[in-house]
Amino acid sequence: MTAIQDVTQRLAPRLRGRVVRPPDADYDRARAVWNGMIDRRPAFIVRCEGTSDVIEAVRFARRHGLPVAVRGGGHNVAGSATCDDGLVIDLSPMRGVHVNPAARTVRAEGGVTIGDLDHETQVFGLAVPMGVVTETGIAGLTLGGGLGWLRREYGLSCDNLISADVVTADGRVVSTDSERHRDLLWALRGGGGNFGVVTSFEFRAHPVGPQVYFANLIHPGAQARRLLRAYREWAADAPEEISAFAILWHAPADEAIPAEHHGRPVVTFAAMHSGDPAHGEAALRPLRDIGSPIADLSGPKPYLEVQRFFDEDYPAHVMRYYWKSRYLGGLPDELIDVLVELNEASPSPHSTLDVWQLGGAFARPGPQATAFGDRSAPFLLGIEANWEDPERDGACIRWARRVYDAVAPFTTGADYLNFPGLLEDHDRMVRDSFGVNLARLAELKRRYDPGNLFRLNPNIRPAPQ
Numbered sequence: 001m002t003a004i005q006d007v008t009q010r011l012a013p014r015l016r017g018r019v020v021r022p023p024d025a026d027y028d029r030a031r032a033v034w035n036g037m038i039d040r041r042p043a044f045i046v047r048c049e050g051t052s053d054v055i056e057a058v059r060f061a062r063r064h065g066l067p068v069a070v071r072g073g074g075h076n077v078a079g080s081a082t083c084d085d086g087l088v089i090d091l092s093p094m095r096g097v098h099v100n101p102a103a104r105t106v107r108a109e110g111g112v113t114i115g116d117l118d119h120e121t122q123v124f125g126l127a128v129p130m131g132v133v134t135e136t137g138i139a140g141l142t143l144g145g146g147l148g149w150l151r152r153e154y155g156l157s158c159d160n161l162i163s164a165d166v167v168t169a170d171g172r173v174v175s176t177d178s179e180r181h182r183d184l185l186w187a188l189r190g191g192g193g194n195f196g197v198v199t200s201f202e203f204r205a206h207p208v209g210p211q212v213y214f215a216n217l218i219h220p221g222a223q224a225r226r227l228l229r230a231y232r233e234w235a236a237d238a239p240e241e242i243s244a245f246a247i248l249w250h251a252p253a254d255e256a257i258p259a260e261h262h263g264r265p266v267v268t269f270a271a272m273h274s275g276d277p278a279h280g281e282a283a284l285r286p287l288r289d290i291g292s293p294i295a296d297l298s299g300p301k302p303y304l305e306v307q308r309f310f311d312e313d314y315p316a317h318v319m320r321y322y323w324k325s326r327y328l329g330g331l332p333d334e335l336i337d338v339l340v341e342l343n344e345a346s347p348s349p350h351s352t353l354d355v356w357q358l359g360g361a362f363a364r365p366g367p368q369a370t371a372f373g374d375r376s377a378p379f380l381l382g383i384e385a386n387w388e389d390p391e392r393d394g395a396c397i398r399w400a401r402r403v404y405d406a407v408a409p410f411t412t413g414a415d416y417l418n419f420p421g422l423l424e425d426h427d428r429m430v431r432d433s434f435g436v437n438l439a440r441l442a443e444l445k446r447r448y449d450p451g452n453l454f455r456l457n458p459n460i461r462p463a464p465q
């Protein structure tokens, strides 16, 4: 039976969701992912309404030997949630969230976004550590780690994962928690989408909000070197309730920023304190006392508003993106010089270099405690090329790669695999980033996905039989 006959006769009648394929009217909408540079044409998109649909989709792909892409929120910069000529297992209709306020736990389906999760958890004054843009899917984010405003107080998203239901490559459902299939839970904490399709995640939640204190300071680029040195010193001793960024970029034409700085290099310090806003204001004072900002937009804010702070900078579909990252062993003066120069040389005003403050709860688990690996770096550098014009693709990607290469002497060697570029040098990235955990991950890959069905990701190859 051909794949098309099988879709009509066997797959479609067994689904609660539906199969989208050319020439369906919604095919183009269903195949689009967040990064406007990605334009792939899958043969079939299974819009799953539940675990049973995921099982059917996995079995169908296996029967027909189709490449499989798994879609949570569709936000991976590499476009790994879609593929050419294969099957997309699309969990985006699966958006259920259930909070257990007494136990401080949350169950969320595989297509939930950060915004969905926040919306439900804040009703109970709770939050799960997630990323900083609310349309991002919790699935890809958690499986790759998950860094956000709560990282230094409560760790990565994956550190807060306590159980999961996974459809493995043989079409079975495996439930994992601290007692069942513990190895699989370990692997899901940072090992990416290599082990199966996660239909449901259970997280630990923490009391946060509804108000928090948020620092947002914009400084002239001319003082960038001095500012970054001061940020380095401040970051080393800052309380763990604070998670901060220093961002090198170019000022937009925003009325909060004096007009003479529009389009010019600037440095932003953005930081959230997750406790009582009055304590937060005092704790963030030393960061606000650095230099003389051209705009200080700090103040108490609803946690939900902080979570949305970056949203409008990252529109889906219309912009083009290429993001890499590197863990930094420190922030020495020579590295600061490189970052300042390369920000000034950026071919797009929308691009940014983000110095994420790490440490605190993020750093506590040892390298082998989770698949995620080594956490000793005090900073992560996010290299974000963001632009609009397809004619600028080459220049913008080259700039990001140039930054990536130029900072190499100052890194730990590992990348954050949720910012994987276009996965072009992914074997090296996987080796250097998983480090001592790679052999164990390869064994688990052999156990749960020996044929490497789930390979459109930072791929862990199964250990030989």
Ligand SMILES: Cc1cc2nc3c(=O)[nH]c(=O)nc-3n(C[C@H](O)[C@H](O)[C@H](O)COP(=O)(O)OP(=O)(O)OC[C@H]3O[C@@H](n4cnc5c(N)ncnc54)[C@H](O)[C@@H]3O)c2cc1C
Pocket (backbone or CB within 6 Å): 034, 070, 071, 072, 073, 074, 075, 076, 077, 079, 080, 081, 091, 110, 111, 130, 131, 132, 133, 135, 136, 137, 138, 139, 140, 141, 142, 143, 144, 145, 146, 147, 148, 192, 193, 194, 196, 197, 198, 199, 314, 418, 419, 456, 457
């Ligand atoms: C605007 C924006 C902001 C971001 N901000 C942050 C941030 O603050 N912190 C941070 O840590 N990261 C951040 N990221 C990176 C983000 O963590 C990754 O892009 C992540 O892959 C997004 O998850 P997704 O479900 O939306 O991805 P998708 O593109 O849907 O999936 C990416 C990959 O994850 C796997 N996957 C997805 N769903 C499942 C599932 N249900 N089961 C098994 N595997 C699955 C698959 O391998 C898939 O290829 C950001 C990304 C964007 C675009």
